[in-house]
Amino acid sequence: MHKKMNKNRANLLLSCQEKPGIISTVSNFLLEHKANIVQFDQHTTDPQSGTIFIRVAFDLEDFASSFMKLEQGLALISQGHAMNWRLSNENKKKRMAIFVSRADHCLMELLWRWKSEEILVDIPMVISNHPLLREAVEAYDIPFYHIPVSAETKEEAERRALEIMKNKVDFIVLARYMQILSPDFISRYPNRIINIHHSFLPAFIGANPYERAFERGVKLIGATAHYVTNDLDEGPIIQQDVLRVNHRYTTEELKVAGRHVERIVLAEAVSWHIEDKVLTHGNKTIVFT
Amino acid sequence: MHKKMNKNRANLLLSCQEKPGIISTVSNFLLEHKANIVQFDQHTTDPQSGTIFIRVAFDLEDFASSFMKLEQGLALISQGHAMNWRLSNENKKKRMAIFVSRADHCLMELLWRWKSEEILVDIPMVISNHPLLREAVEAYDIPFYHIPVSAETKEEAERRALEIMKNKVDFIVLARYMQILSPDFISRYPNRIINIHHSFLPAFIGANPYERAFERGVKLIGATAHYVTNDLDEGPIIQQDVLRVNHRYTTEELKVAGRHVERIVLAEAVSWHIEDKVLTHGNKTIVFT
Amino acid sequence: MHKKMNKNRANLLLSCQEKPGIISTVSNFLLEHKANIVQFDQHTTDPQSGTIFIRVAFDLEDFASSFMKLEQGLALISQGHAMNWRLSNENKKKRMAIFVSRADHCLMELLWRWKSEEILVDIPMVISNHPLLREAVEAYDIPFYHIPVSAETKEEAERRALEIMKNKVDFIVLARYMQILSPDFISRYPNRIINIHHSFLPAFIGANPYERAFERGVKLIGATAHYVTNDLDEGPIIQQDVLRVNHRYTTEELKVAGRHVERIVLAEAVSWHIEDKVLTHGNKTIVFT
Amino acid sequence: MHKKMNKNRANLLLSCQEKPGIISTVSNFLLEHKANIVQFDQHTTDPQSGTIFIRVAFDLEDFASSFMKLEQGLALISQGHAMNWRLSNENKKKRMAIFVSRADHCLMELLWRWKSEEILVDIPMVISNHPLLREAVEAYDIPFYHIPVSAETKEEAERRALEIMKNKVDFIVLARYMQILSPDFISRYPNRIINIHHSFLPAFIGANPYERAFERGVKLIGATAHYVTNDLDEGPIIQQDVLRVNHRYTTEELKVAGRHVERIVLAEAVSWHIEDKVLTHGNKTIVFT
Incomplete structure (x- = not known):
């Protein structure tokens, strides 16, 4: 699908072992950073003991500084949950x-x-x-x-x-x-x-x-x-x-x-x-x- | 798709005006009620001022009593956000x-x-x-x-x-x-x-x-x-x-x-x-x- | 596709080595037997030296006697051209x-x-x-x-x-x-x-x-x-x-x-x-x- | 589908009122002109009283002179049957x-x-x-x-x-x-x-x-x-x-x-x-x- 570039748009991809509260953790974290969620997708290979996969597209105001803080926050949070994650920025083309x-x-x-x-x-x-x-x-x-x-x-x-x-x-x-x-x-x-x-x-x-x-x-x-x-x-x-x-x-x-x-x-x-x-x-x- | 009936499985459908934190609110609420999320889907017509739609499939332990409490909780929470919602129970066939x-x-x-x-x-x-x-x-x-x-x-x-x-x-x-x-x-x-x-x-x-x-x-x-x-x-x-x-x-x-x-x-x-x-x-x- | 049974309808399938005039031979033969062609399909693996495949659906008046004559005629004609053929009759279900x-x-x-x-x-x-x-x-x-x-x-x-x-x-x-x-x-x-x-x-x-x-x-x-x-x-x-x-x-x-x-x-x-x-x-x- | 140009290949398209023997007439005519049929397609809107449509792809040896004779022959034959026809030559691109x-x-x-x-x-x-x-x-x-x-x-x-x-x-x-x-x-x-x-x-x-x-x-x-x-x-x-x-x-x-x-x-x-x-x-x- 065609996407107009959105300078304030970022995508977060992450995966980790299933445990209670992953979606809460991620959405609360984004809320704290004032991210406005545009699209939230989730998949699990098994809700008890599998791997959970999440993709969130969101917009940030005051993008440059917010993005950096978010990145730092993610580094911290992901350690606690042994998450694989990747954050991209539509403003910065691959x-x-x-x-x-x-x-x-x-x-x-x-x-x-x-x-x-x-x-x-x-x-x-x-x-x-x-x-x-x-x-x-x-x-x-x-x-x-x-x-x-x-x-x-x-x-x-x-x-x-x-x-x-x-x-x-x-x-x-x-x-x-x-x-x-x-x-x-x-x-x-x-x-x-x-x-x-x-x-x-x-x-x-x-x-x-x-x-x-x-x-x-x-x-x-x-x-x-x-x-x-x-x-x-x-x-x-x-x-x-x-x-x-x-x-x-x-x-x-x-x-x-x-x-x-x-x-x-x-x-x-x-x-x-x-x-x-x-x-x-x-x-x-x-x-x- | 074929689904085996799952006695502990429930589906929550809801929609409301977009505002910050809807996904957090919903996922925190489910976490408090010990719901184990199986599938989380979301759509918005406009992340700023549109309508947000959420579907969550989740499992509950001790289903009968948990489900009732959840239902009561939803009634409360939905008033605050003017949510339309519907809760179904796979155990109870349509x-x-x-x-x-x-x-x-x-x-x-x-x-x-x-x-x-x-x-x-x-x-x-x-x-x-x-x-x-x-x-x-x-x-x-x-x-x-x-x-x-x-x-x-x-x-x-x-x-x-x-x-x-x-x-x-x-x-x-x-x-x-x-x-x-x-x-x-x-x-x-x-x-x-x-x-x-x-x-x-x-x-x-x-x-x-x-x-x-x-x-x-x-x-x-x-x-x-x-x-x-x-x-x-x-x-x-x-x-x-x-x-x-x-x-x-x-x-x-x-x-x-x-x-x-x-x-x-x-x-x-x-x-x-x-x-x-x-x-x-x-x-x-x-x-x- | 759905087909209404047609009592006067027959299908001829045949294949043989390519040589000039196969289509003429078949269509002339059917014309002589007053067959009214409904659908004529052909395929060749190579127009010079391959195998030709033909399917003709046609209607016959006075079906029973015409069909028998046609069958006898085909037996003769097919010998000359080393044809494989098969004649079916929609009236007689498989x-x-x-x-x-x-x-x-x-x-x-x-x-x-x-x-x-x-x-x-x-x-x-x-x-x-x-x-x-x-x-x-x-x-x-x-x-x-x-x-x-x-x-x-x-x-x-x-x-x-x-x-x-x-x-x-x-x-x-x-x-x-x-x-x-x-x-x-x-x-x-x-x-x-x-x-x-x-x-x-x-x-x-x-x-x-x-x-x-x-x-x-x-x-x-x-x-x-x-x-x-x-x-x-x-x-x-x-x-x-x-x-x-x-x-x-x-x-x-x-x-x-x-x-x-x-x-x-x-x-x-x-x-x-x-x-x-x-x-x-x-x-x-x-x-x- | 891709087609290699074939210098000796021609396509004949024709349509006319249904009457007995159209396919014979066309195939005999092509045989007389030594056309080697590659693909023969036919459709009728009604085998009794409808319109018949035929497409034949064929190869001619000694193309230039054969093609001209074929064209002349078609002009004659089509008058008798009130045929619409069109002859094309792959050698001559549209x-x-x-x-x-x-x-x-x-x-x-x-x-x-x-x-x-x-x-x-x-x-x-x-x-x-x-x-x-x-x-x-x-x-x-x-x-x-x-x-x-x-x-x-x-x-x-x-x-x-x-x-x-x-x-x-x-x-x-x-x-x-x-x-x-x-x-x-x-x-x-x-x-x-x-x-x-x-x-x-x-x-x-x-x-x-x-x-x-x-x-x-x-x-x-x-x-x-x-x-x-x-x-x-x-x-x-x-x-x-x-x-x-x-x-x-x-x-x-x-x-x-x-x-x-x-x-x-x-x-x-x-x-x-x-x-x-x-x-x-x-x-x-x-x-x-």
Whole structure:
């Protein structure tokens, strides 16, 4: 969903072990800090002994000083409850790096939504292992880095990408980036790398999903956006969708249908990540849409 | 969604004018009464000056006495904040009367979901202006009342229905009941009569929607479940859905497609009503799914 | 789609190697026999060297004698072109046996559509390895056979089922029948046994798909109707669909969502089979909807 | 669906009064001209007395001369049967003018699909009543004409547009063009102007559909692509689709959801028109997808 930027708006995400009074604690804390709650979302895996997840969007008057006090207060309160928490500020846009190879459909969808201000994010760079999309990216006045990758140069290529991104990037989107990232690289951006897989996972894990979908004669074509972990195609699923196909579709036409569902699924997942609507719990996500 | 009945589970629905601290007030109140919160949902029409809507599902130990105290406490607290509120107890099933005419598809869907315990509700009676479906209803050991309706007898027929339902019915489902209810009748069950309209409202308001859909050559057929108000087809929409059709469909085949979408849409709306997930705000609904 | 039975309506399904003039040959043949074509569908896997598939629905005057002549003519013509063909007559309903275990949702959907004349078929029997659903089936005046199955009695149980069905059954629907059929049994009804698998194949092949879907955190729940072959869960897919779910769904609630999509997917596949709209080609289907 | 251009491929669309033997006549004629049939689609409004619609895709060897002979033959044969027919040649791309105002989402979707060769079409020009999108269009090396329109200049503006398009344009797409075209203008491109309406027609005919959808509290947001006729919003519907929304969506967010469904619906309708898959029959379409 489109959001007008609100300079006084902040989002608090937190999770902790269930115990009585968490919601009270959080809402009282926000009230003390004069936060005006806009949206309050909650989920629990088990109300007795599970994990509770909370997202609160709220407005603050006198934002800069209030926000700092709130942050300090949260640091204190979270210690007592062993909370994981994260506080964001809509005024301060997240910085998204896009990794891409040769297919441009996911990239162009993200760039179009960015330019249309449907996603309020900064895009400091696009990184690609191919030079092909340089012009398309630079037309949007976004720096494009071509970092070729081969079996021998992979380690070096990742090192270079990390260096370029240093202090400039909050999360990464793999918009049909056809290289597998190393565990070391992934560990630098935990639950902050979003990939689009060209099938309805866990169907057609691995390579050539459309060829295999054609062979299997499926009646729906899907796509899956997920956070990247060290287990290929096994990270927490953020969003999935499908399109109906039929016996007339060639493999080539399945790929085209796939492109359409890929770009929508990826764009939705990216929006939710930007708006701090996604929390992870083990290998799963809670999405407060 | 299917819910196992939980004897200690209660649902609180409330709404009031926005002011600072409503969520704190509610969560502190529940904490004092040792309620263990399972699910907390909130919506506001405007965080500054709008109306806030809250739904909380929670468990109570020592249910009977705790519930009574909670109810008393709520009565007090709600006065101070001019709150509308409603407290329900999953242990005490709602009582649903079904009104039907001759088409059985919505009726049978509800009866099947009831028997399969997908909807936890009591069905004390089915009322029909036709005798046709008596056998189908009685096979489920549910009393069936045939109350014929004509222009002359309508007032009397409604009076009889109200009498039969007296103290036995919490809400009414019009499962393709082809009579228009009087304002007086509707006023007895405000926002507690659910109708299924055989189109994607506001398209094809009024009679013969499928004939008109055929003439117009639409590519999707829809259905709408809504609360009944005095403005025909204008009450708050609870749920809508569509099915894809094409040029091959005859009017008759559109009706069959319509039947399928009608029964799913109505059953979803009824589930949500039973589970206290629907609040109304003027002519609109908030549905905490 | 709903079809009024048409006493003069026949359906011709055929396939053969591509060569010039197949469509001419078929349409000229039908014209000679005064067939009035209602619907003509065609598909080719490759217009040069592939296989062509044709379905023609047509009306005949003086049906009984015309139909016989047509059948004789087809026998001749098909030899010359090495055609596979099948001619059906809407006047003569197909005979469908339903196999079921304990879950009744797919069974009840089929029985309701049958009674509502949405599917024009005869149901000479329901066979189950459990006695549970006897009453539900007999309420529709359909014979119910309880044939228990254990590892030791499986062969004998299949033999008994085949005997009961002898000369009475054209095709079989496994409406959540939880036994694996032997290759010998399957060979008696090639491409005439329809199964509903409780996942979006090829995801979650095998047992406990909903438990695994919960673990994997998928955002859509699916179901697949397919013809049964000796490769479990690998037969030609007839229809698939999905429902959206989210992080709130328990495994139990995923199963309920699954039930809803299963019964719709199976009912659609069964309709198409009854209306001779499905052809198979290796492990895939052509569905002329 | 994506189609690789095939130099030897032609599409024949025809319709006429039903009479025995139309399919034979057409298929025999194509066989005589050595056309290799790739796809044969047919629809009838009534097999006895209705109108029959046929689409045939076929390949010709020695294309140029064969195509001309075929065209001559068709002219003859169609006279005898009072056929409407249209023959197209994939080798010769259609020429599409895009009309746009200030919203760029539909325009950019079409340009992206065109550049990606998902739609095989020429775009000789974009015409706009605002200068805003000049740069975006010219970046694709497509001529952009700014023709301002006011109540007084409308006639003149249309005249200018017609002049610019003269002999250069086969059909027009109104990609959120916010001016109403005159009957005279429309009559120059009968069933060759495609509009995207920002609602699920016939719901919310007229202005401000999203504001009205917000007021009405609908649960789905739709879009409709249709051919333009003199009756505003009443032309033959080519495609429709919807997206699910909920009580959280503001009017602004409904518009964003609407943008997403608009561009997909319009792009599908345009693809089908380009691939000669759409026939009209009075106020309805037959779409051979």
